Amino acid sequence: MDLQGFGGQILIGAGLTLAVAALSMIFGLVIGGFGAAAKLSRRRALRGFADAYTTLVRGVPELLILLLLYFGGTVLLTWIAGEYVEVNGFGAGLFALSILCGAYTTEVLRAAIQAVAPGQIEAARALGLRQPTVIRKVLLPQVWRLALPGLGNVWLVVMKDTSLISVVGLEELMRKSNIAAGATHQPFTFYAVAALIYLLFTTVSVIGIALLERRARRGLARA
Amino acid sequence: MRRFLMAALTAAAVGWAVQAQAQDKVRIATEGAYAPFNFKAPDGTLQGFDIDIARALCDHAHLECTIVAQDWDGIIPGLLAKKYDAIIASMSITDERRKKVDFTDKYYQTPARFVAKKGAGIAISRDGLKGKTIGAQRSTIHAQYLQDTYADVADIKLYDSQENADLDLTAGRLDLVLADSIVLLEGFLNKPDGQDFEFVGPELKDPKWFGDGAGIAVRPGDAKLKEAFNKALAEIRKDGTYDRIDAKYFPFSIY
Amino acid sequence: MLDSLPRFMAGAWLSLKLIGLALVVGAALSLPIAFARVSRRRALWMPAFAYIFCFRGTPLLVQLYLIYYGSGQFPWIHDSWLWPLLRQPFGCAVIAFALNTAAYQAEILRGGIMAVPAGEVEAARALGMGPWLILRKIVLPQALRLTLPAYGNEIILVVKSSSLASTITLLDITGVARGIVAESFAVYEAFLDAGAVYLILTFLITRVVGALETRLMRHLRREDLGAAPVAEPYGA
Numbered sequence: 001m002d003l004q005g006f007g008g009q010i011l012i013g014a015g016l017t018l019a020v021a022a023l024s025m026i027f028g029l030v031i032g033g034f035g036a037a038a039k040l041s042r043r044r045a046l047r048g049f050a051d052a053y054t055t056l057v058r059g060v061p062e063l064l065i066l067l068l069l070y071f072g073g074t075v076l077l078t079w080i081a082g083e084y085v086e087v088n089g090f091g092a093g094l095f096a097l098s099i100l101c102g103a104y105t106t107e108v109l110r111a112a113i114q115a116v117a118p119g120q121i122e123a124a125r126a127l128g129l130r131q132p133t134v135i136r137k138v139l140l141p142q143v144w145r146l147a148l149p150g151l152g153n154v155w156l157v158v159m160k161d162t163s164l165i166s167v168v169g170l171e172e173l174m175r176k177s178n179i180a181a182g183a184t185h186q187p188f189t190f191y192a193v194a195a196l197i198y199l200l201f202t203t204v205s206v207i208g209i210a211l212l213e214r215r216a217r218r219g220l221a222r223a
Numbered sequence: 224m225r226r227f228l229m230a231a232l233t234a235a236a237v238g239w240a241v242q243a244q245a246q247d248k249v250r251i252a253t254e255g256a257y258a259p260f261n262f263k264a265p266d267g268t269l270q271g272f273d274i275d276i277a278r279a280l281c282d283h284a285h286l287e288c289t290i291v292a293q294d295w296d297g298i299i300p301g302l303l304a305k306k307y308d309a310i311i312a313s314m315s316i317t318d319e320r321r322k323k324v325d326f327t328d329k330y331y332q333t334p335a336r337f338v339a340k341k342g343a344g345i346a347i348s349r350d351g352l353k354g355k356t357i358g359a360q361r362s363t364i365h366a367q368y369l370q371d372t373y374a375d376v377a378d379i380k381l382y383d384s385q386e387n388a389d390l391d392l393t394a395g396r397l398d399l400v401l402a403d404s405i406v407l408l409e410g411f412l413n414k415p416d417g418q419d420f421e422f423v424g425p426e427l428k429d430p431k432w433f434g435d436g437a438g439i440a441v442r443p444g445d446a447k448l449k450e451a452f453n454k455a456l457a458e459i460r461k462d463g464t465y466d467r468i469d470a471k472y473f474p475f476s477i478y
Numbered sequence: 479m480l481d482s483l484p485r486f487m488a489g490a491w492l493s494l495k496l497i498g499l500a501l502v503v504g505a506a507l508s509l510p511i512a513f514a515r516v517s518r519r520r521a522l523w524m525p526a527f528a529y530i531f532c533f534r535g536t537p538l539l540v541q542l543y544l545i546y547y548g549s550g551q552f553p554w555i556h557d558s559w560l561w562p563l564l565r566q567p568f569g570c571a572v573i574a575f576a577l578n579t580a581a582y583q584a585e586i587l588r589g590g591i592m593a594v595p596a597g598e599v600e601a602a603r604a605l606g607m608g609p610w611l612i613l614r615k616i617v618l619p620q621a622l623r624l625t626l627p628a629y630g631n632e633i634i635l636v637v638k639s640s641s642l643a644s645t646i647t648l649l650d651i652t653g654v655a656r657g658i659v660a661e662s663f664a665v666y667e668a669f670l671d672a673g674a675v676y677l678i679l680t681f682l683i684t685r686v687v688g689a690l691e692t693r694l695m696r697h698l699r700r701e702d703l704g705a706a707p708v709a710e711p712y713g714a
Binding site: 186 | 531532534535536537538539540541543544547548549550551552634637638639640641642644645652655656665666669670672673676677680681
């Protein structure tokens with residue numbers, strides 16, 4: 001397979017894909033934490049806002065959201081900061097993907113939190129533990145275990161969604177493949193290489209998630 | 224502690240203001256998928272006629288320029304959103320675009336032409352193009368021309384890049400492609416894939432669609448940058464830099 | 479923006495045709511793949527596993543580009559019987575989306591098949607029912623009912639994925655919006671309008687699927703737990 005010199009570029013793109021995906025996942029988890037808390041909150045305004053957020057992201061194509069955020073994001077940030085804020089392709093892609101990831105993780109975390117038997121929280125409080133300790137020692141470990149499959153899925157989705165950012169110019173794996181394919185007139189070669197790299201990422205991720213799940217379930221009887 | 228903070232803040236503010244004064248930094252956007260004017264080499268760098276002209280202009284205008292790649296679809300919105308300060312990407316000066324951006328003087332002018340498979344015998348007329356599938360890049364003067372002139376007789380397909388349109392032409396999904404004649408020549412006809420294809424029809428130059436040549440786009444009202452570029456352009460045309468860059472890519476002058 | 483309405487309507491019609499065809503062809507494909515996947519014969523489950531893994535493990539955009547632009551690289555494809563279909567961007571999009579959703583649907587179906595209590599299948603065998611009869615009367619009806627939320631979710635995902643068709647020159651809802659942006663630079667109006675159309679679509683589909691779920695599960699509804707089980711986004 002002759003990559004006509006574009007091999008190095010493809011690898012750089014692959015690295016960038018992982019970087020954007022990983023950072024988006026981290027930001028998305030933070031957003032998801034707040035979002036899940038908002039969804040379970042007593043204040044209707046917070047619930048409404050979180051519901052609107054997840055409904056929008058789940059009901060509108062990611063590509064469209066990306067295009068909107070890409071064109072509108074810079075303007076919004078510039079307006080907030082009062083002066084020109086430089087947002088390059090990486091920043092714009094990261095911003096958009098984090099927002100997408102946040103909506104998915106909100107749902108996963110919310111379901112996981114609700115799945116923790118309320119009896120455990122009550123028992124912890126009855127034992128005199130205060131709220132922060134309850135969250136740290138009782139809630140979070142179980143939420144982690146319950147949310148892991150869902151979060152694993154979200155990671156796979158986010159990693160694949162990075163390919164969409166190619167449409168707005170970020171030079172991740174898909175974009176580099178586009179460039180190489182266009183320059184060499186060999187689209188099949190380069191898209192096949194890209195597909196293989198994504199498969200590699202997926203395989204490693206699936207194995208990693210399975211290992212994490214096994215560790216999180218240690219001590220539990222086989223469900 | 225407070226006094227230290229105040230001093231630090233003042234120093235930072237002064238430093239920032241001074242930096243703002245000494246601002247010769249200009250960000251220039253180009254596309255990167257439009258050989259030989261702007262394209263990405265295998266090592267990832269942007270190269271091409273547009274890039275060389277941009278560097279020459281920046282030299283003569285004493286500007287510190289960074290050149291970035293930007294998708295064609297979003298290149299004007301990006302300029303207006305201040306992602307960069309100028310577009311040097313073979314953008315044709317048209318009245319339609321003048322409504323949104325300001326242009327410098329032209330830095331080259333080449334006509335558009337149709338390309339089709341050798342021996343296909345397609346006549347460039349409303350009858351000849353009836354039922355044919357024609358491709359062009361979205362947001363270009365070529366796309367506009369096709370839509371205004373042949374939309375009711377031919378099937379017009381729009382692509383996000385010229386290269387993708389070329390791919391579909393070789394694949395047989397398109398009967399013709401309309402684009403800049405030089406781009407088609409250097410980026411397609413002279414490449415191995417383009418051996419079976421040829422120009423058809425006349426050169427298209429009507430200013431109504433094809434504008435007054437390619438210019439540099441700047442934000443409306445950014446007169447300082449526009450004048451700097453115009454002055455630099457005049458200089459490089461006079462002192463032979465332009466001709467040197469032209470000769471590097473083309474056997475004839477494209478001004 | 480009202481003058482763009484006819485274009486959006488045409489785009490919506492194209493999107494609906496694309497989504498419908500992809501779902502139907504994908505569903506048809508997913509049946510044999512799912513059966514192969516649950517089989518114990520290696521010759522059956524290994525290729526099925528590979529298929530599902532490849533199509534779920536790579537982005538849909540890559541699959542689409544591979545099929546559309548990739549098929550153009552090989553001259554021998556142009557002479558084959560596949561070409562009339564692959565030549566059209568619509569055909570390529572349907573193929574790509576159908577193959578993709580078939581993989582996801584096969585997994586959903588497999589989950590449903592495996593969730594049917596083994597005891598019922600054993601009992602049916604003990605009663606002398608043949609494999610086809612067991613499938614038709616015992617396994618599939620329950621599997622489909624159990625997986626309805628996941629199917630509903632997959633339909634929504636196909637609706638959203640259809641917007642990728644705009645990247646291969648198709649004028650679906652997103653394609654129309656991008657064309658408008660290219661002509662008039664009215665970025666927000668075009669994309670917000672497109673987003674609204676998709677929201678209406680997904681809202682309607684969610685409602686229909688929800689009603690279907692309620693109806694099919696009404697014999698299972700437990701008053702003490704409240705409403706019927708809700709679709710889990712990433713459960714399957």
